[in-house]
Amino acid sequence: MKLSTKGRYAVMAMVDLARHAQTKPVSLSDIAARQEISLSYLEQLFARLRRAELVKSVRGPGGGYRLARGSAETRVSEIILAVDEPITATRCTEMGQAGCRADRSKCLTHDLWEELGNQIHVFLSSVTLYDVLERKLSTHIAEAPPAPANSDSMAAAS
Amino acid sequence: MKLSTKGRYAVMAMVDLARHAQTKPVSLSDIAARQEISLSYLEQLFARLRRAELVKSVRGPGGGYRLARGSAETRVSEIILAVDEPITATRCTEMGQAGCRADRSKCLTHDLWEELGNQIHVFLSSVTLYDVLERKLSTHIAEAPPAPANSDSMAAAS
């Protein structure tokens, strides 16, 4: 799973949509204004979200977008996968299959990246739009490992 | 924490170094040949790794690099932080402090990205070079969440 700002914009927009979708569909210009994302860029993102069947569109005046499913049934991982198509990892041409399997010593880190991908996916799959809105983040997953030495600084995932 | 291919190259190189550092220091041209990374690019990466005091250099013929600490005392998170300087997250100008704290509704996803950053950091901090070499990845951290709906596809983290 690729993690880029594009995916984050999409999640921001979807959270905004989930928040403001009561009865009427929500127009992209509303989301653009609230989230300070350019309208045309949002259009590109929502074209992908629509193809992934995460949202439904209503055309014409008073139209806009609705969530295809409920906010509690839409997981963050799905949004990111929809806009940020996977892309192949560094060497190992694709995760499980051929390529890297050949020369074992050259891809010692293969398992590491695969496991990291699992971690990220598990986490983002465990969070729905509803969770984000209600601030019910499941912090239950990880508990601090032994981690003996000095604590190095933390930053945003990009 | 930023996740890019640069960080992955650095980890690949450091694992290679840990593997081949017996008595002699390991030259970058050896690592470049084994890992198929350009020598000059490796030089840039190791300049950062040296400044971060993760490796020590020995100049002159027969020289090269050594791990500054043992492979079991060098965590993957440190390597990535050394080469891939953090960079500020999307909106929220920096994680904890000012900026995004002001307009709460605009940054509903703040907590999500912060928690994701925590997850990634915890995982990468729990893995040392020794673990990667010995293939002792600590998969103990995450256990599958409820995850009711269909399982969407998995891919590499980038």
Place this chain on the structure above:
DNA sequence: ATTAAATCCGAGTGGACTGGTTGGTTTTTC
């Protein structure tokens, strides 16, 4: 002393990706 192996250093570069713009067209409501 020379040579050569290696680390160091800084500048530059092609390509990819980001975030956005422009300029439309269709659909639909009023």
Place this chain on the structure above:
DNA sequence: GAAAAACCAACCAGTCCACTCGGATTTAAT
């Protein structure tokens, strides 16, 4: 018919990545 909205296709400036090039310094071996 006017206007609001989704749609769509191209294009673009900036940035970063992975890499190259051309050196310089240090030092071991001859």
